[in-house]
Amino acid sequence: MSRIDEITRYVVAEFAPDIRADELDADYDLLDNGVVDSLGLLRLIGWLGERYDLPVDDIDLAPEQFRSVRAVDAFVESALVKGPAL
Amino acid sequence: MIGWTDEQRTLRAAAAELGAAVGKDHLERDATGEFSRDGWALVRESGLLGLPFGTEYGGLGADLLTTMYVLEGLGEACRDGGFPFSVTTHVVSTGVPLHRFGSAELKARYLPGVCSGSAIGAHAISEPDAGSDMMAMRTTAVLDGDDYVLTGSKSFVSNGPIADTYLVYARTGKAGAPDAITTFLVERDSPGLHVGQPMGKMGLKTSPLSELFLDGVRVPATRVVGKVGAGFLVLDHVMKWEILLSFVVNLGEMEHRLRESVRYARTRKQFGAPIGSNQSVSNKLVDMRIGVETSRKWLYDTAEKLVARKNVTTDIAITKLVVSEANLASALAAVQVFGGYGYMTEYGVEKDVRNAVAGTIYSGTTEIQRQRVAAMMGLG
Ligand SMILES: Cc1cc2nc3c(=O)[nH]c(=O)nc-3n(C[C@H](O)[C@H](O)[C@H](O)COP(=O)(O)OP(=O)(O)OC[C@H]3O[C@@H](n4cnc5c(N)ncnc54)[C@H](O)[C@@H]3O)c2cc1C
Numbered sequence A: 001m002s003r004i005d006e007i008t009r010y011v012v013a014e015f016a017p018d019i020r021a022d023e024l025d026a027d028y029d030l031l032d033n034g035v036v037d038s039l040g041l042l043r044l045i046g047w048l049g050e051r052y053d054l055p056v057d058d059i060d061l062a063p064e065q066f067r068s069v070r071a072v073d074a075f076v077e078s079a080l081v082k083g084p085a086l
Numbered sequence B: 001m002i003g004w005t006d007e008q009r010t011l012r013a014a015a016a017e018l019g020a021a022v023g024k025d026h027l028e029r030d031a032t033g034e035f036s037r038d039g040w041a042l043v044r045e046s047g048l049l050g051l052p053f054g055t056e057y058g059g060l061g062a063d064l065l066t067t068m069y070v071l072e073g074l075g076e077a078c079r080d081g082g083f084p085f086s087v088t089t090h091v092v093s094t095g096v097p098l099h100r101f102g103s104a105e106l107k108a109r110y111l112p113g114v115c116s117g118s119a120i121g122a123h124a125i126s127e128p129d130a131g132s133d134m135m136a137m138r139t140t141a142v143l144d145g146d147d148y149v150l151t152g153s154k155s156f157v158s159n160g161p162i163a164d165t166y167l168v169y170a171r172t173g174k175a176g177a178p179d180a181i182t183t184f185l186v187e188r189d190s191p192g193l194h195v196g197q198p199m200g201k202m203g204l205k206t207s208p209l210s211e212l213f214l215d216g217v218r219v220p221a222t223r224v225v226g227k228v229g230a231g232f233l234v235l236d237h238v239m240k241w242e243i244l245l246s247f248v249v250n251l252g253e254m255e256h257r258l259r260e261s262v263r264y265a266r267t268r269k270q271f272g273a274p275i276g277s278n279q280s281v282s283n284k285l286v287d288m289r290i291g292v293e294t295s296r297k298w299l300y301d302t303a304e305k306l307v308a309r310k311n312v313t314t315d316i317a318i319t320k321l322v323v324s325e326a327n328l329a330s331a332l333a334a335v336q337v338f339g340g341y342g343y344m345t346e347y348g349v350e351k352d353v354r355n356a357v358a359g360t361i362y363s364g365t366t367e368i369q370r371q372r373v374a375a376m377m378g379l380g
Helices: A003-015 A038-052 A069-081 B006-032 B037-046 B064-077 B082-101 B104-116 B231-267 B279-307 B313-343 B350-359 B366-376
Strands: B121-124 B140-144 B147-158 B165-171 B181-187 B193-195 B209-220
Touching: A003 A038, A003 A069, A038 A069, A038 B231, A038 B313, A038 B366, B006 B037, B006 B064, B006 B082, B006 B350, B037 B082, B064 B082, B064 B231, B064 B279, B082 B104, B082 B121, B082 B147, B082 B165, B082 B181, B082 B231, B104 B165, B121 B147, B140 B165, B147 B165, B147 B181, B165 B209, B165 B231, B181 B209, B181 B231, B231 B279, B231 B313, B231 B350, B279 B313, B313 B350, B313 B366
Parallel strands: B121 B165
Antiparallel strands: B140 B147, B147 B209, B165 B181, B193 B209
């Protein structure tokens, strides 16, 4: 499974259980459309940090990075470039 | 169990000495609600305010666990509960977010004042209609040229009356959205910023608190702390530190209270025997001890997890709930153990109950911590 598919599955399972993973467009605005709220954002960041071993505490976090599944995937990519958590 | 080094123990002993000195006249100042300016001068000299910050800013560069251990010592020795609350508020409200999210320019300009204590810090999040539901805040920040213009009011700002620098959280986006809030550094003398009168309160009377009114306050865009829209994430980071640093002080207070209560229960005689020989009294002391040990475990385990970069969103909520409730239970139990003397102001035992109630409200109420844990479990 590709990373973007994995992220989509997580988002659907945790925040939009009424739809199927293939129904969530990778560019769908998760924040503006209320899929992920503020606490949801913390859960998502926590999951990403543990799942991909990301140094989330060293990154200048901004909600923009979590606006859509595609944005999240790009965030993971750039965070991985910075290196895994110590 | 963490093995502390001699250096850490020395730092803690210094904090304890400082706490004992500041707390000397605590009963008088609790009665008048007076912040200890002399205490602040002492704490500035000690370097304690810069403990967790980089040496390049005048800090001591201590790690999180050392900072907690030293503050625990302050709590254990200082009978003026409001004073350490002002100290930790100063450190976490401005220093912590600047250190983690501030631009190089903001850090260079403001962190030295945090470390030396020359500029007292405060943060303003809560509003009259947005307390637990902080995302509903109404204070707005609108970009106008190179400045943001802040308008609104904040209801409970610890250190408000004495602060020089405020971290104000204001809405820059769609109400309720996770990217709606931004963090601004606002100087006290900014035109349009009005600091309210100190508010009377139940406890923590020596830590002044006020409202804050923002009437078209212009803040340069360069004084945004973190990214625009990242205020919720900034606050989440601040809350982790606030809970660990502020409540480890309560752990120290509980340790002191337990020791005094045991001593009293062993020496106070009624019906020809120490009151502690009655199981209904000793059970209270055992419960106080359990509160201390449980709090210690949650505080330091969570800190270790945070340092190891694990996700602590659930742990931090549980820690806050466990320690604040244990502190309140311990303070109430102590009043009961001391009997009438516990209830009278002059013995300084009842004051702890009034102080401890606050801990179940600030940094997110007990109910909200339960909500958080539930949310992290995928409920609600
Ligand atoms: C001593 C002290 C110092 C403070 N310092 C600061 C400071 O420096 N800066 C700052 O910004 N704020 C500060 N605060 C404010 C504090 O953060 C708020 O009081 C707190 O977040 C609760 O908000 P509220 O008072 O509006 O109560 P409300 O949010 O109105 O809550 C009232 C009651 O309803 C309960 N409740 C609300 N929503 C829910 C829910 N969803 N589920 C279950 N129960 C719920 C609460 O738990 C509480 O019991 C301070 C408060 C105190 C007491």
